[in-house]
Amino acid sequence: MKPRAEHIPGDGLPMPRRIWAILAIAFGVSLSVLDGAIANVALPSLARELRIGPADSIWIVNAYQLAIMVSLLTFSALGDRVGYRRIYIGGLALFTLASVGCALATSFTGLVLARVMQGFGASAVTSVNTTLVRTIYPQARLARGMGINATVVAFSSVAGPTIAAGILSVAPWPWLFAVNIPVGIAALLLSHRFLPGNATRLRDRFRWRDSLMNALTFGLMMLSVEGFSHGIDPRLVGAGVAAFLVVGYLFIRSQLLEVHPILPFDLLRIPIFSVSLLASVASFLAQMLALVSLPFYLQHVFGYDDVQTGLLMTAWPAVIVVVAPVAGLLAERLHAGALGAAGLLTMSVGLLLLALLPEEGVTPGAVVWRLTLCGAGFGLFQSPNNSILIASAPRARSGSASGMLASARLLGQTTGAALVALLFHLAPDGATRLALFIACGCAFGAAAVSAARLRLPLPEGLARRGGSAGTPAAR
Numbered sequence: 001m002k003p004r005a006e007h008i009p010g011d012g013l014p015m016p017r018r019i020w021a022i023l024a025i026a027f028g029v030s031l032s033v034l035d036g037a038i039a040n041v042a043l044p045s046l047a048r049e050l051r052i053g054p055a056d057s058i059w060i061v062n063a064y065q066l067a068i069m070v071s072l073l074t075f076s077a078l079g080d081r082v083g084y085r086r087i088y089i090g091g092l093a094l095f096t097l098a099s100v101g102c103a104l105a106t107s108f109t110g111l112v113l114a115r116v117m118q119g120f121g122a123s124a125v126t127s128v129n130t131t132l133v134r135t136i137y138p139q140a141r142l143a144r145g146m147g148i149n150a151t152v153v154a155f156s157s158v159a160g161p162t163i164a165a166g167i168l169s170v171a172p173w174p175w176l177f178a179v180n181i182p183v184g185i186a187a188l189l190l191s192h193r194f195l196p197g198n199a200t201r202l203r204d205r206f207r208w209r210d211s212l213m214n215a216l217t218f219g220l221m222m223l224s225v226e227g228f229s230h231g232i233d234p235r236l237v238g239a240g241v242a243a244f245l246v247v248g249y250l251f252i253r254s255q256l257l258e259v260h261p262i263l264p265f266d267l268l269r270i271p272i273f274s275v276s277l278l279a280s281v282a283s284f285l286a287q288m289l290a291l292v293s294l295p296f297y298l299q300h301v302f303g304y305d306d307v308q309t310g311l312l313m314t315a316w317p318a319v320i321v322v323v324a325p326v327a328g329l330l331a332e333r334l335h336a337g338a339l340g341a342a343g344l345l346t347m348s349v350g351l352l353l354l355a356l357l358p359e360e361g362v363t364p365g366a367v368v369w370r371l372t373l374c375g376a377g378f379g380l381f382q383s384p385n386n387s388i389l390i391a392s393a394p395r396a397r398s399g400s401a402s403g404m405l406a407s408a409r410l411l412g413q414t415t416g417a418a419l420v421a422l423l424f425h426l427a428p429d430g431a432t433r434l435a436l437f438i439a440c441g442c443a444f445g446a447a448a449v450s451a452a453r454l455r456l457p458l459p460e461g462l463a464r465r466g467g468s469a470g471t472p473a474a475r
Contacts, residue, residue, distance in 0.1 A: 013196060022137075026148075028092055030159075031184055038177075038179075041160065043061070046111075058292065061417050063115045063116050063119065066119065072127050072406050074262060077260075087128050088124065095118055095122055099184065101114035102174070123406075126406040126409075149383070151321055156317075213251040217247050224240040225418045260400075267400060276450075279344075280386075281412045283382075283385075287412070287413070289436070298367070312368060315375065328387075343382075345444070347376075
């Protein structure tokens, strides 16, 4: 059948095409989430099988995250110009092929290289994912669309630990990545048939020099963090930091002169956008600190095996499946700042209670209800926050807004994973418990940032009982 890639002039897609389009997004999103959840839970097993240390095993996660970080804003800027649909489908194809490479890898180096390619594919998908949701849903129901998107993420996260536990109980680790292949094929077929084209596109020329400078800036930043956390020679780390400062200065100076920069300073000038972005970074930093350290915490401190760890950690994303769509509905009536603050406070309490668990006499139930508290809090925050971020940007800049949202997530996650690695070097005996305490503090700080939005107007179309007039930029 001929793909429906025409421009959509109205506010959202009509039914039932909207259902098929959001299903295409759901399959694509589930790929990157499944892959991340499976890799996180399987890190102890991968470390044993590949004969590497716990700190080195985190490169299996960070290589993927780093590839996304250096290319994310490039793909989102390209989406504003060449079309979100094209970027999304291209990313799906690359991710699926790279998953084959991961499944066939025979060494740690080979697996990391395949994960890098997987990261580039995931970068293209995530750079325009929430923008496509904005195109699919009417503005007044955007929070519902984001809630469904968050539910898909949560459901995939639920399936991830369970799939990892099941696969590791009957098959070797390459099968952890082979599960992506059929999902990727289904996502490609649906996306080609049902996803719409851009309603508007930027007509200015894309500058590849800016893309290279962006990659160098974020790459040097994250490599410096990784080098420090993994105990690399301080002279090399110092040289990396110096290079980052020089390249970053030149990049930012050039971006300030652009009308539509890759690093969207024009969007950062919108107060509610920048505050929501900061809350997102802090919340994902807290989440990643917990999710990377928890498998080691549960196995090394409490003696659970791989399968038990995967099943226990299912509690966190499982509750998001229930909470996220409810949060999307609540966001139509309540201010997202209040919802986010309440959710992140709940998450911080759950993290604190996990960190305070005694080493003896802990039952699975005691772990599960604490993880449930964390998941419920994060679910209450995520979809309302994402709705504000996307809706506060002009439609022609939706790709850049989506890229910044994904960059905030990746910055928080990559920094969180690097901090866990650093803690393993500095305090190997108490690293996991300390990581949970730090995560608690980050969640509490994110709650304070979220509450600061109560004095800011919501974007037009999202204003309900919790807010008044929309921001000019969103009109």
